[in-house]
Amino acid sequence: MKGRQSVLDESRNKGMVAGAATAGVVAAAVIAPPVVAAVAAVPAALFVYKWWKHRLENGIKF
Numbered sequence: 001m002k003g004r005q006s007v008l009d010e011s012r013n014k015g016m017v018a019g020a021a022t023a024g025v026v027a028a029a030v031i032a033p034p035v036v037a038a039v040a041a042v043p044a045a046l047f048v049y050k051w052w053k054h055r056l057e058n059g060i061k062f
Helices: 004-033 034-057
Strands: none
Touching: 004 034
16 A cells, blocks of 8 residues: 555656656647647647546545
8 A cells, every 4th residue: 555645756757747748749749740749649648647547546636
């Protein structure tokens, strides 16, 4: 069983990954053709989904 602080640390790490992936998609949308940005959005959306799901399962407020 994980402690509360380790759950919060895991959430913070997942949030950082999701944020970095989203920033990469925004940069790709500005620099690259729209098709590249759309392909890059798929993993970013997956990371964001995993982060939100983790927060919901562990009762972390938004």
